Amino acid sequence: MPHTHPETELHNPQSTRPPLDPHLKALENEAIHIFREVAAEFERPVMLYSIGKDSSVLLHLARKAFYPGRVPFPLLHVDTGWKFREMIAFRDEIVEKYDLDLVVHTNPRGAVENVTPFTHGSALYTDIMKTEALRQALDAGQYDAAFGGARRDEEASRAKERIYSFRTPDHRWDPRNQRPELWNLYNGMIRRGESVRAFPLSNWTEVDIWRYIQAEEIPIVPLYFAEKRPIVERDGMMILAEDPRLELLPGETKREEVIRFRTLGCFPLTGAIRSSATTLDDIISELETATVSERQGRAIDRDQAGSMEKKKREGYF
Amino acid sequence: MTAPAVANAALDEIAVALPSQEPARATRDSRPLRLITCGSVDDGKSTLIGRLLWDTKAVKEDQAASLQRDSSGKQNDLGLPDFALLLDGLQAEREQGITIDVAYRYFSTDKRSFIVADTPGHEQYTRNMATGASTADLAVLLVDARVGLLEQTRRHATIATLMGIRQFVLAVNKIDLTNYDRSRFEQISHEFRELALSLGVRQVTAIPVSALKGENVVYDGRASMPWYEGPTLIEVLELATTRSAQTVGFRLPVQRVSRPGESFRGYQGTVAGGSVKPGDSVVILPSGMVANVTKIVTFDLVRNAAVAGDAITLVLDRQVDVSRGDMIAAIDSQPMTGLAFDAHIVALQPEGIQPGKRYWLKSGSRRQRVQVQPISQLELKSGKWNHADELPMNAIGKVHLTFDEQAIFDTYEQNRTTGAFILIDPDTNNTVAGGMINARRATIGGIHAEEHRVIMSLPADLADQLMATEIFASRREDVDIRRVNAAKAIEAIDAIDE
Numbered sequence: 001m002p003h004t005h006p007e008t009e010l011h012n013p014q015s016t017r018p019p020l021d022p023h024l025k026a027l028e029n030e031a032i033h034i035f036r037e038v039a040a041e042f043e044r045p046v047m048l049y050s051i052g053k054d055s056s057v058l059l060h061l062a063r064k065a066f067y068p069g070r071v072p073f074p075l076l077h078v079d080t081g082w083k084f085r086e087m088i089a090f091r092d093e094i095v096e097k098y099d100l101d102l103v104v105h106t107n108p109r110g111a112v113e114n115v116t117p118f119t120h121g122s123a124l125y126t127d128i129m130k131t132e133a134l135r136q137a138l139d140a141g142q143y144d145a146a147f148g149g150a151r152r153d154e155e156a157s158r159a160k161e162r163i164y165s166f167r168t169p170d171h172r173w174d175p176r177n178q179r180p181e182l183w184n185l186y187n188g189m190i191r192r193g194e195s196v197r198a199f200p201l202s203n204w205t206e207v208d209i210w211r212y213i214q215a216e217e218i219p220i221v222p223l224y225f226a227e228k229r230p231i232v233e234r235d236g237m238m239i240l241a242e243d244p245r246l247e248l249l250p251g252e253t254k255r256e257e258v259i260r261f262r263t264l265g266c267f268p269l270t271g272a273i274r275s276s277a278t279t280l281d282d283i284i285s286e287l288e289t290a291t292v293s294e295r296q297g298r299a300i301d302r303d304q305a306g307s308m309e310k311k312k313r314e315g316y317f
Numbered sequence: 318m319t320a321p322a323v324a325n326a327a328l329d330e331i332a333v334a335l336p337s338q339e340p341a342r343a344t345r346d347s348r349p350l351r352l353i354t355c356g357s358v359d360d361g362k363s364t365l366i367g368r369l370l371w372d373t374k375a376v377k378e379d380q381a382a383s384l385q386r387d388s389s390g391k392q393n394d395l396g397l398p399d400f401a402l403l404l405d406g407l408q409a410e411r412e413q414g415i416t417i418d419v420a421y422r423y424f425s426t427d428k429r430s431f432i433v434a435d436t437p438g439h440e441q442y443t444r445n446m447a448t449g450a451s452t453a454d455l456a457v458l459l460v461d462a463r464v465g466l467l468e469q470t471r472r473h474a475t476i477a478t479l480m481g482i483r484q485f486v487l488a489v490n491k492i493d494l495t496n497y498d499r500s501r502f503e504q505i506s507h508e509f510r511e512l513a514l515s516l517g518v519r520q521v522t523a524i525p526v527s528a529l530k531g532e533n534v535v536y537d538g539r540a541s542m543p544w545y546e547g548p549t550l551i552e553v554l555e556l557a558t559t560r561s562a563q564t565v566g567f568r569l570p571v572q573r574v575s576r577p578g579e580s581f582r583g584y585q586g587t588v589a590g591g592s593v594k595p596g597d598s599v600v601i602l603p604s605g606m607v608a609n610v611t612k613i614v615t616f617d618l619v620r621n622a623a624v625a626g627d628a629i630t631l632v633l634d635r636q637v638d639v640s641r642g643d644m645i646a647a648i649d650s651q652p653m654t655g656l657a658f659d660a661h662i663v664a665l666q667p668e669g670i671q672p673g674k675r676y677w678l679k680s681g682s683r684r685q686r687v688q689v690q691p692i693s694q695l696e697l698k699s700g701k702w703n704h705a706d707e708l709p710m711n712a713i714g715k716v717h718l719t720f721d722e723q724a725i726f727d728t729y730e731q732n733r734t735t736g737a738f739i740l741i742d743p744d745t746n747n748t749v750a751g752g753m754i755n756a757r758r759a760t761i762g763g764i765h766a767e768e769h770r771v772i773m774s775l776p777a778d779l780a781d782q783l784m785a786t787e788i789f790a791s792r793r794e795d796v797d798i799r800r801v802n803a804a805k806a807i808e809a810i811d812a813i814d815e
Contacts, residue, residue: 023348032628033587040573040641040682064616069577152421159420180444180665182451182751185679185739189746203432205423
C-alpha cells in the first residue's frame with residue numbers, strides 16, 4: 001500500500017493525484033483569490049461560460065474557490081446557435097453533474113433577421129450574435145461583475161487587460177484609461193450600471209491550461225482530441241462538416257481527415273488542425289513544438305489589424 | 318548562448334554585486350521570474366522585449382507573418398520587422414509609436430519561464446509603470462547610450478525600489494549607435510551605481526546592449542564588443558531570484574465567510590504570510606478574540622498545513638465573530654494595529670493627493686476610511702525629501718494616514734501583502750495611489766506613544782475583563798495586549814515557577 005503524502009491527509013480517497021507543481025499551484029491560488037474577492041465585493045456576479053478548455057478550467061477553479069459551498073453565481077452561455085453540437089451536449093452534462101445554475105442567451109435578432117456567419121460575414125455576425133448578445137444578457141441579469149476565461153497570452157490587446165477590467169454602463173472598455181492595478185489589491189468600487197469583467201486566468205498560458213487539465217483531470221469537449229472527422233476546406237481553414245446547415249459551395253467537397261481543434265468557437269469560423277493527438281500527453285507535446293499560435297484558427301481575429309481591441313471596446317468579451 | 322567568461326577587472330568595478338542573502342539557484346526554479354522593463358520614451362523597451370521574444374522563439378509563425386504585414390515596409394536594415402509592434406497592441410499605441418499601458422508577455426528558455434511587464438516610459442503613464450513594478454522580482458532599466466540617465470530613470474528606479482525590487486539590470490541600449498564606446502558604457506554604469514547605492518539596491522548588473530541587433534540580449538555581442546565579457550541579459554534573468562519569503566508570522570486576511578449549511582463555518586482567504594496548522598492558536602483582529610485552528614479545508618484535501626500563497630478555508634474551534642476585512646494572525650507574532658500609520662505613496666492620477674481629503678484604503682480584504690496628510694515629497698534629482706502639503710500626479714511622497722477605526726498592518730519591508738495598500742477616491746472610484754507602510758505613526762495625541770507603551774500577555778478572557786475596567790479604558794492607546802489562550806498562559810506561569 002503506497003504511503004500518502006506526509007503533508008496531506010486524503011479527504012477524498014479517489015484523489016490520489018500527486019501534488020501540483022509550484023507554478024500551477026501559484027496560478028491556481030491566484031485564480032481562487034480573484035474568484036473569492038469578486039464574489040465578496042459584488043452584488044450580482046456571473047461567470048461567462050463558453051464551453052471551451054479555458055471555461056472548463058475556470059469552472060473547475062470556481063468550484064475549488066467556494067468549496068464546500070456551491071458556486072454562488074450562475075453561468076452565462078451566450079449561444080450563437082452555431083456552436084459545435086458536441087459543445088452543447090457537453091455543457092448540459094456538466095451543468096447537471098456539478099449542480100450549476102445556467103443561463104443561456106441567444107440574441108433574438110438572430111432568428112428574426114436570419115443572421116448567420118454565411119449571410120452576414122464573420123465580423124457583423126460576431127458583432128450581433130456575440131457582442132450584442134452578451135450586452136443584452138448582462139443587462140437582463142443586471143450583473144455587476146462577469147468572470148471570463150481570457151488570457152493575456154492570447155492576443156496583443158488582451159496582453160493589456162487588467163485582472164479587473166472596468167466597463168462603463170454601456171459596456172465600453174477604455175484601454176487608455178485603465179485603473180492602476182497594484183499587487184493583488186483589486187479595486188471593485190463601481191457606480192450603479194457600471195460593471196467589471198474579471199479575468200482569473202490572466203497569467204495562464206495555453207500550455208499551463210493543458211498541463212492543469214491533465215493534472216486535475218478536468219473534463220473537456222472531445223473535439224480537442226484527434227479523430228477522423230468530416231471536413232470541408234474553406235478560406236484556408238478546415239471546417240467541420242457535420243451540421244446540415246453547412247452548405248457546400250461550388251467546387252467544395254467533403255472529406256474525412258484525422259483532425260482536432262486547438263480552440264473552439266462557432267463551427268463555421270473555427271479551423272481544425274491536422275493532428276494525431278489523442279491524449280493530453282500528445283496535445284502537450286504537440287503544443288511544445290507548435291510553430292503557430294493558438295488563435296491562427298480563428299477567423300474573427302483576422303478581420304483587420306486591432307480587430308480584437310475594437311470588439312472589446314464595444315463590449316465583446 | 319555561451320557561458321559568460323570571468324568578468325574582467327573593469328567590469329568588477331561597475332557591477333555592484335553585493336553579497337546576497339538569497340544565493341542564485343543553480344537548478345531550475347519552476348516559478349516564473351516576473352520582471353519589468355522601464356526607462357524613458359524611445360529608450361527601446363518594446364524593441365528589447367520584442368527581441369527577447371523573437372530570439373527565445375516565443376513569436377509564432379502566424380504572429381511573425383502578421384507582424385511583417387503590420388510593419389508594412391518599416392523593416393529595419395537587418396530585414397527584421399518592427400518588434401515594438403509585438404508589444405504595442407493598442408491602436409493608439411501603434412498610431413503614436415509609444416507604449417501607453419503595461420503589457421504582460423510570457424516566454425521561456427530551457428532553464429526558466431518568464432512573465433515580463435512592458436511598462437510605459439512616459440511620465441504621464443507612471444501609474445502603469447507602478448502597476449508592473451508592484452509584482453516584479455527584477456527590473457530591467459533601459460537607458461539610451463547616447464543620452465545617459467534621465468529623470469525618468471531616477472523615477473523608475475526609485476519607484477521600483479520602494480515597491481521592494483532589489484535586483485536591477487541596467488541595459489545600456491543602442492550601444493551600436495555609439496560605435497560600441499566602452500568608456501561611454503562605463504560612465505553611465507558608474508552614474509547608475511551611485512544612484513542604486515543611494516537607494517540601497519544590492520544587486521545591479523550593467524550590460525551594453527543593442528536590442529535592435531540582438532547583441533547581449535539572448536546572443537552575446539562579443540563580435541562587436543570584445544571588451545565586454547559579462548553575462549547577456551537572458552543569462553542574468555535565468556539566474557535571478559524570485560521574491561523572498563515573508564518575515565512575519567501567520568496572516569490570513571479574511572475574504573469571505575463560507576456557510577454552506579448549519580454544520581460548516583469556514584473563513585476563506587489567501588495566506589499572506591507564515592504558515593498555519595491545525596491546533597495553532599490564532600487571534601482575530603481587530604476584535605482581539607482568540608481561537609484555535611481545527612481544520613484547513615481545500616477542494617480535494619484536508620490539509621495538515623498551509624503556507625504563504627495558499628488559498629484556503631480555515632475552520633476554528635469556537636463560534637467567534639469574524640467577517641470580511643478581519644485578519645486572522647498568529648498569536649505570538651501579531652501585526653501592528655492602530656489609528657495612525659506612516660507610509661510611502663506614489664500618486665497615480667491627475668488630481669494628485671489632496672491634504673485632509675478622506676479616501677478609501679484597501680489593504681488585503683479590508684477597506685476603510687482614511688485621511689491622508691502629506692509630509693514630504695521626493696525630489697528625484699537630488700534624492701532629497703522636501704516638505705510638501707500636497708502631492709501632484711506621479712509624486713513619490715511620505716504621508717500620515719489617520720483612520721476612523723483600527724487599521725491592521727505590517728511594514729512593507731516585513732510583508733509585501735499586509736504592508737501594501739491602495740487609495741481609492743470616493744468621488745470617482747478611481748485608484749489614486751499605491752502605498753507601502755513604514756511604521757506605526759510615532760506620535761499619537763501628542764504623546765510619543767511608543768516610549769510609554771505597556772505590553773501585557775494575558776489569557777484572552779482576563780485581558781478583555783481588564784480592558785473593560787475604568788483604569789484601562791482611558792489608557793487603551795498605551796497598552797498592547799497580547800492575548801494568549803489560558804493553557805499557554807498557565808504553561809508560561811508554570812515555567813516561571815520552576
